[in-house]
Amino acid sequence: MxxxxxxxxxxxxxxxxxxxxxxxxxxxxxxxxxxxxxxxxxxxxxxxxxxxxxxxxxxxxxxxxxxxxxxxxxxxxxxxxxxxxxxxxxxxxxxxxxxxxxxxxxxxxxxxxxxxxxxxxxxxxxxxxxxxxxxxxxxxxxxxxxxxxxxxxxxxxxxxxxxxxxxxxxxxxxIDPERFRPAAADAVRAGLAPLAGIHPAAPLAVCVGRLCRQKGQDVLLRAWETVERQVPDARLVLVGDGPDHDRLRESAPRSVVFAGAVADASPWYQAADLVVLPSRWEGMALAPLEAMACGRPVVVTDVDGARESLPPSCSTPCLVPPEDPAALAGAVTALLADPLLRESLGEQGRRHVLSTHxxxxxxxxxxxxxxxxxxxxxxxxxxxxxxxxxxxxxxxxxxxxxxxxxxxxxxxxxxx
Structure with a gap:
């Protein structure tokens, strides 16, 4: 053959x-x-x-x-x-x-x-x-x-x-930078039904991934308790479905929205102020690359492929240890509170994806x-x-x- x-x-x-x-x-x-x-x-x-x-x-x-x-x-x-x-x-x-x-x-x-x-x-x-x-x-x-x-x-x-x-x-x-590209967050949010009732200016973190142990949404929900105290009007959206859906939903506060599985995640990246992926293990996750292609900053755990997917200058604000809710909460809170840093990281991420991914x-x-x-x-x-x-x-x-x-x-x- x-x-x-x-x-x-x-x-x-x-x-x-x-x-x-x-x-x-x-x-x-x-x-x-x-x-x-x-x-x-x-x-x-x-x-x-x-x-x-x-x-x-x-x-x-x-x-x-x-x-x-x-x-x-x-x-x-x-x-x-x-x-x-x-x-x-x-x-x-x-x-x-x-x-x-x-x-x-x-x-x-x-x-x-x-x-x-x-x-x-x-x-x-x-x-x-x-x-x-x-x-x-x-x-x-x-x-x-x-x-x-x-x-x-x-x-x-x-x-x-x-x-x-x-x-x-x-x-x-x-990833395809023509499919995943920047867009005005306000306009995109207005078209996403799960965000109805959320103030358009509310700080928004998004996590895209299968709801399962690998992707670490349970760690993110533990971290979110701290984020809520520091940024009371912040909202978190979990995009995806999977075996942990019911368990995660039972433990999630009211500020967390479950958007379910979607055919195209790009509007959710574009709507976000910050994209989070707290994985326990990966080879090289696509979600952070897609988010950066949309010009959005990311916070990811330091598992296989994470450092290589980030611009070298972004490791300190964007990379946290896996299974560490306190470190994750600190990184998310810091970025939600600093729009200029988010904008800079988003621009760096977009350039990095264009050049290497x-x-x-x-x-x-x-x-x-x-x-x-x-x-x-x-x-x-x-x-x-x-x-x-x-x-x-x-x-x-x-x-x-x-x-x-x-x-x-x-x-x-x-x-x-």
């Missing part, structure tokens, strides 16, 4: 579970770029809104019935995936996140060039004996990955520190990984489609700073 170097249209099979949140966004962006470049793209995933979006882009979608977590259904899921792979006959398999990485590598077992993209390590998400098993698997499964694709240097370092060996490439996450250059870097594994192919559209600076609305200076993201490779022997 290896691609001839003269074949113009590589067949790529993306495997993904989960089908929501940042992983779904990354898959969607990659598929869109790869279709534009002439690749023959299929995605195997559970039926969801993601499948509708992918079909709308022109991708083939194969139903793969898989739960989010490993369990007794794993053997059936691997067999189903093996049948899909036999039918699609891909030249390359790109498996996203822990579940698809587990099932995909078991189904392929090195017979086809395989890219595994963790999107944060599985052993960080669990504890006790489950974490031990997850780590053992990641060490063993690395032999069946032609490349381990990390979204941050910190994610790679975490994997190497856990003694996972393999051939590594680091390609930072990217443009999704088009991320897609190019992933294509470079594919070419290294498969050999060259000819794109059906000019490379300039992905290589020209964006019209960002920030002027010529911002366009001149836009740079291509180059993948960083690390090679280690894979022990058999």
């Amino acid at each position: 290896h691609l001839s170097s003269t074949a113009p249209h590589p067949r790529v099979l993306h495997l993904t579970q989960p089908v929501d949140g940042g992983v779904a966004r990354v898959v969607t962006d990659l598929v869109q770029a790869q279709l534009s470049d002439g690749l023959d793209v299929t995605v195997a995933c559970p039926d969801s809104a993601l499948t509708t979006n992918l079909r709308g882009l022109g991708a083939r979608v194969r139903h793969w019935h898989a739960t989010r977590s490993p369990g007794t259904s794993l053997v059936r899921e691997v067999r189903h995936l093996a049948r899909v792979i036999d039918e699609v006959r891909p030249d390359l398999v790109h498996a996203h996140s822990a579940k698809a990485g587990l099932a995909g590598r078991l189904a392929v077992r090195g017979r086809i060039p395989t890219v595994f993209q963790p999107h944060a390590w599985s052993f960080e998400a669990v504890g006790g004996g489950t974490a031990t098993l997850a780590l053992m698997w990641e060490r063993w499964g690395a032999r069946w990955a032609s490349r381990v694709l990390c979204v941050s240097e910190a994610e790679r370092a975490t994997g190497m520190g856990a003694r996972i060996t393999g051939r590594w490439t680091v390609v930072p996450n990217g 443009d999704v088009r250059y991320t897609a190019e870097a992933v294509s470079d990984v594919y070419r290294d594994l498969l050999g060259p192919w000819t794109a059906t559209t000019p490379s300039a489609q992905h290589g020209q600076p964006l019209d960002t609305g920030c002027g010529a200076e911002a366009n001149r700073t836009t740079q291509r993201v180059e993948p960083t490779e690390y090679r280690e022997s894979i022990h058999s």
